[in-house]
Amino acid sequence: MATLAPETRPNTPHYGHAVMPQATHDEQALEDHFLAMRAWTNQHMDPLDRRLLDEVIVPEVTAKTGKAPTRSGEVRGALESHPLHQYWLTLSLFYQDRIWHVIDDAIDRQYDDLAGKVAELSAQPKGSLRLNPDLEMPRYISSIDHHRMGGGYITDTSEADFRAGALYDRFASTYLRNLNGGWKNDGRGHTLASHVQGFFPDFKPKRILDLGCSVGHSTVAIAQAFPDAEVYALDVGAPMLRYGHARAESMGVGIHFSQQDAEHTDFEDGSFDLVCSSALLHETSAKGMRQIFKESHRLLRSGGIMCHVDVPPRHEHLCLWDQMRCDFESHYNNEPFMTSLARTDWMKVATDAGFAPEKVGIGYRKGTFWLNPNTSDFFTEGHPEGRTLMGSWYACAAVKD
Structure with a gap:
């Protein structure tokens, strides 16, 4: 059986860099499970959803309006009312959300260890870090958890928080x-x-x-x-x-x-x-x-x-x-x-x-x-x-x- 090079072996200390969160065997298995769900959705559901749009929804909209749609907004309502597309939507959101949760739990497990490494590396820097606690956040950042990442980019719980x-x-x-x-x-x-x-x-x-x-x-x-x-x-x-x-x-x-x-x-x-x-x-x-x-x-x-x-x-x-x-x-x-x-x-x-x-x-x-x-x-x-x-x-x- 072929083995992965150390730098690509996800559940060893060689994966990534010194502050990259690591995964146990079970955590990695969960990540791989939901990644496999993503791959299955991309390989099998995406083509079906595309056929649904091209072969069912577009003809229906064309017959109703008298012209072929050219913009996604013209077909969105009809597409999102179809059970097959709803299934595609559900899968696409589910596997992503679950990966966030799996990694979040893994960070909980090793947070103190990671905190020590972050502090150690920051003590003798080649570069620098300058923070501004009074910075006014743009609303397009503060009001949204981008990528459905829990807490978003700016949730800050302490003067040393690095979790996001x-x-x-x-x-x-x-x-x-x-x-x-x-x-x-x-x-x-x-x-x-x-x-x-x-x-x-x-x-x-x-x-x-x-x-x-x-x-x-x-x-x-x-x-x-x-x-x-x-x-x-x-x-x-x-x-x-x-x-x-x-x-x-x-x-x-x-x-x-x-x-x-x-x-x-x-x-x-x-x-x-x-x-x-x-x-x-x-x-x-x-x-x-x-x-x-x-x-x-x-x-x-x-x-x-x-x-x-x-x-x-x-x-x-x-x-x-x-x-x-x-x-x-x-x-x-x-x-x-x-x-x-x-x-x-x-x-x-x-x-x-x-x-x-x-x-x-x-x-x-x-x-x-x-x-x-x-x-x-x-x-x-x-x-x-x-x-x-x-x-x-x-x-x-x-x-x-």
């Missing part, structure tokens, strides 16, 4: 497994770095700011891609940052974390060469996104680069069922802004923020788990094979005059 970060880190590595870089969950960071290096091969940033860093999954990858740069990262969640700081330290990467709102930071004008984010914008409001682009422009020096990478594909590039999958995240998975972001004119947002149109590039970037600065992986009309939801990210890069 530990929960998010372990869930991301478990839920996505090898889909986004394995236990590091750093595929987006490598994709962003590759995107910048591919289009700007002579770009050598000295100061980098990662907005909405959560626990620093992408930040670490970006720091490793630009080893000569001083790297800063911010987020609104104190427990995410405490954990993220310890996580980066355990991986030998010095990052300067601070608790700030990406819309209004305390950094000086023109203080960064690269301002970036990964998977931040779909968790902000439309107003918040516009302000983040403006703040990015303010923070960049002349010739500096803004790069934002996010998940929503363009709705106009999707079939009805893929539109519905995107809408599912908004309506049921506590990602209320994902659908609106998929319909947002990113070029207008960038130019309104101060970037010249000819200095803005927007399109799909093929996902990569390693540094691969290949501009042929970039396309503007969706994936060449028609797959926009899987295997690519929507990227916006702009140069400040």
Whole structure:
């Protein structure tokens, strides 16, 4: 029987880094059970649900309205009233919620041990951690438990609380497994770095700011891609940052974390060469996104680069069922802004923020788990094979005059 390499063996101390929550045999068995449920749903129920939409719902709506639907909103009511789709919805939410609970219980078991490691790693840092207990939380963060994660990103029970970060880190590595870089969950960071290096091969940033860093999954990858740069990262969640700081330290990467709102930071004008984010914008409001682009422009020096990478594909590039999958995240998975972001004119947002149109590039970037600065992986009309939801990210890069 083949054995897993130590770094991929989930129930050994070699899995992940020093502060990654570990799983016992029984905890791992439960995780695997619900992951198998997810795989079964994706492989067997997704195709049936797609056929239901294409072969039953669309003809019914067409007959009733006299025209074929082109937007998910035109079929949502009819689709969600059908028992098969209700079953698909139930399964899709159930296995995800159960994984959250399994990992939460595992963190309870080892919380004191993890707390000691977090404190130890924070005592002699390569980077730094700056918190602001008086920070006013954006409503689009404080009113939602994103991804149905219990307590959300900002629940803070003590001056040393790191639980939200530990929960998010372990869930991301478990839920996505090898889909986004394995236990590091750093595929987006490598994709962003590759995107910048591919289009700007002579770009050598000295100061980098990662907005909405959560626990620093992408930040670490970006720091490793630009080893000569001083790297800063911010987020609104104190427990995410405490954990993220310890996580980066355990991986030998010095990052300067601070608790700030990406819309209004305390950094000086023109203080960064690269301002970036990964998977931040779909968790902000439309107003918040516009302000983040403006703040990015303010923070960049002349010739500096803004790069934002996010998940929503363009709705106009999707079939009805893929539109519905995107809408599912908004309506049921506590990602209320994902659908609106998929319909947002990113070029207008960038130019309104101060970037010249000819200095803005927007399109799909093929996902990569390693540094691969290949501009042929970039396309503007969706994936060449028609797959926009899987295997690519929507990227916006702009140069400040």
